[in-house]
Amino acid sequence: MYRTHTCGELRIENVGQTVTLAGWVQKSRKLGGMTFIDLRDRYGITQLVVDAHAAAELVETAGSLGREWVLQVTGEVIERQSKNPKMPTGDIEISLSEIKVLNKANTPPFTIEEESDGGEELRAKYRYLDLRRGPLQRALKIRHQIAHEVRNYLDAQNFLEIETPYLIKSTPEGARDFVVPSRMNPGQFYALPQSPQTFKQLLMVAGYDRYFQIVRCFRDEDLRADRQPEFTQIDCEMSFVEQEDVLNTFEGMMRTLFKNVLNVEIAERIPRMSWYDAMDFYGSDKPDIRFDMKIHEITDLVKGYGFSVFDGVDYIGAINVEGAAGYTRKQIDELTEWVKRPQVGAKGLVYIKLNEDGTIKSSIDKFYTPEQLQAVADRLGVKKGDMMLVLCGAKRKTQNMLGVLRIEMGNRLGLRDPFNFAPLWVVDFPLVEWDDETQRFYAMHHPFTAPKPEHLELFYSDKKEDLEKVCANAYDFVLNGTELGGGSIRIHEAEMQQRMFEVLGISKEDAEYKFGFIINAFKFGAPPHGGLAFGFDRVCSLFGGQETIRDYIAFPKNNQGRDVMIDSPSYIDQEQMDELFLESKAETKE
């Protein structure tokens, strides 16, 4: 071992001991003949000191060190003259008797500090240097901790972690698969799993009762910001359970994580909200309930009074922004422009202020009496000094825009503290949604989700409007406006699964080809079962108080799906292509 202690370990009690440390030079500086060196490792930073009167060679070595050099040093722990209460090791320093340079280092292309001066692209290329910085070290540490706590909790609940294969079969339903050509089976391909969904259901058929896996999943999608082609799930499944059992089990898991990782106590019972309420009151299937500011429909109060914009739409909705009556004309104009951006897509924005003096001022004053506007204010529970914001149009679309606006106002009012945690279950999702373009139903969750038992009659109906009403035994776990996980009670009968494929317009032949093995499996005694999966990367980032997942993944890819550090993907040898019986039709080739 190159060291007796780590750089985060020594305290005042160690004074007088001779120790050996190893680590990186964080910085070094001369001060009145003395050389001070901050030596860093994963565990902390310890200050080293070389006296001006020390052996000439030692003084010289100490003076020659560069940032990020790797050292092994030996010396005596002494009490510091000027202590640093901000550092756990701040009471002591090491008076060096020996410095051994284990490795020199080129000057890093950016500073290895809490905040780096390097641009994103540069830091991605030198990811191994960026990973030395405190925020990333803490990110990967919390990731390890969360995984460890998850495993301990689930193990204690009798779950078995069972690995499912990564080389599986392409089933083009939903997102695109990454595929892997098989050399031994010419012309054929494996696919990388988008999730272990079918395998975990087969494990239930196989009687494993409680399964989990922290597992990589793959989706070949055009990458939106903060999406990765490979990502990690906490994937779980249970047999002989109803929805309530699943929710309770994973409420317990999340409570344990909050407690053991962050020392945060969350509510004894996580609130539950139906998907319909989430859409109606928050304009989102993942409401941020850290703040209220609910959406209220006001169609009945303002439609039909001669204001043509409102009169021509199905739905008019409003939110109340507390204390915002002071918003200036300029601020409101800016907000109007903001909602008109294509990312939101509103045609315009109506405001109604309830001034501190009790008067009402709005952009639609000429169409409504103050009494009419007061009725709107009353519905929203508006107080003096508040301002309502109103949007109108098609119902779900407008609710959606109001939801986006609500989040924006929450941000502007500082209502979204990342360390205030407000978890929520969203339940009672529609089973399927109609797509006008392809003229077919798609599974809202996935094709294995069971309809609610009380909706079975609707599920077997031939009418589109009946099928649209079917609710699923599905649930999402939402934290602070982000969907962290979701799942459902599954179909466990072959016949019902066939019906589901029929509803989705998947032909019997197609279903047989793609899902034959699971339909078949259901014929041999499938138990009732259900489960869920959490997006592990996002769990980690939210626990770390961050919105982006990239820092919580050791080696992420950029928005073009590239790893710029290793320069991948890359071209392969013709020989490799030949072995795989493949020819490239790509035009650009190096």
Add this chain to the structure above:
Amino acid sequence: MYRTHTCGELRIENVGQTVTLAGWVQKSRKLGGMTFIDLRDRYGITQLVVDAHAAAELVETAGSLGREWVLQVTGEVIERQSKNPKMPTGDIEISLSEIKVLNKANTPPFTIEEESDGGEELRAKYRYLDLRRGPLQRALKIRHQIAHEVRNYLDAQNFLEIETPYLIKSTPEGARDFVVPSRMNPGQFYALPQSPQTFKQLLMVAGYDRYFQIVRCFRDEDLRADRQPEFTQIDCEMSFVEQEDVLNTFEGMMRTLFKNVLNVEIAERIPRMSWYDAMDFYGSDKPDIRFDMKIHEITDLVKGYGFSVFDGVDYIGAINVEGAAGYTRKQIDELTEWVKRPQVGAKGLVYIKLNEDGTIKSSIDKFYTPEQLQAVADRLGVKKGDMMLVLCGAKRKTQNMLGVLRIEMGNRLGLRDPFNFAPLWVVDFPLVEWDDETQRFYAMHHPFTAPKPEHLELFYSDKKEDLEKVCANAYDFVLNGTELGGGSIRIHEAEMQQRMFEVLGISKEDAEYKFGFIINAFKFGAPPHGGLAFGFDRVCSLFGGQETIRDYIAFPKNNQGRDVMIDSPSYIDQEQMDELFLESKAETKE
């Protein structure tokens, strides 16, 4: 929840309670008007009984049940008349008041018992049914346990589990990569990792100090028996360590596993053997030291006495098979045929018996005096009643054949009890080995392994014979004749890594293209580091007392790399091919 208890839980103390169980019908039988049903789940089997005088409907349902049907039953726990001491639940049974059939089941294509009557192919196709059998349930359970113990041990030792990417870069050195075409980067490919080797080294450069991961790896090799295209490693790396530190850390891990999973105490210090001794005395780099039967060189004792077979070779070696002097002519002939099979490849076999009466009998009696043969016997420490077996030829090749023969004799003599565990470290491997065919050196371990510091001069020599003498700081963990893991202290200096690539005949350009990022990383302050990886599938199978890994993997592939359950790999749509800019040149296409 569909149950109040599992099928493995109820005891005599529960008598009188009304309980609800759920599970599968293992079997049912009628006995004097009563119906007995064995209900099974992952946790055990509980006997259910329906009295002849019970409600008619209940009696009828009980009579109609088939094997593997899924039931929910309610009844009262009663004491059994005839107890079954072999079952944990054998003191009680449930007198049923209700049976609910949750799912019927087709008759399974083979029996779901400890030993199934199904052939391998059939069981693979219905893997989800095979997985219901006791041996497989125990296999996956021990796998979960081992993983859990590994993680707890390493977490306590300050290791962080850090996930490395699965979509990486193809570096065709060693085995073949599986590749993944990139849609977003036309003509380019990712590769699936053969191991996270470079990433874990980069994590050391990044200062993570102690890393581990239980991680899937991929190798597109022609599958030998008991190899899988995807397999799992326990992958570990540590900074600021020497070989001794790595060995101690993982001896501790293995000791903990043996203790906590199997309740077996292994030696305080696992024996260590140099690679050279392993080859000389066991004819294998993974000696099975559960039994002795060492190989002895006897060239000096028998060469040059006019027996042309021995006189024409470099090396003559022998093993002593204790108590085998009674082997008949026929048995020896059979053994001779056995060593002449191509799998072993010997030209012939010489035996020398030391009979119980002290006389010597051998197949080479006419060439040697009894005294000369006695000298051989003395060297091997042969006792009366033993028989020596002698092979000759080129040194390493002959040692290898003797090693294979030794294992065979160990098997025949019953010296290889799978529940007798004899771990061993093999150390001091050669750094590189020469390949005559391609006229170049190959890394014995991998190109990142460091030469022993005391061999640095040889490492920088231009002479082939010097380079062949260089030992590496490499080590293998061997259990009962199987290599379970291996690793090394790594090169951490860019200059030494360049030299290694030079020794391996990898051009600067090639090295730069394939490994540029890691050579570059070493220039920014790489710490001394080393690590190892265990083959997790094999660890599990050996802990389970089995030689094959297939039962320890939930969904394995067959020898053609196929998953016959999901029928993968398979053809993909032309549309998918087009999106990937690929054309298939395979001739057979469905």
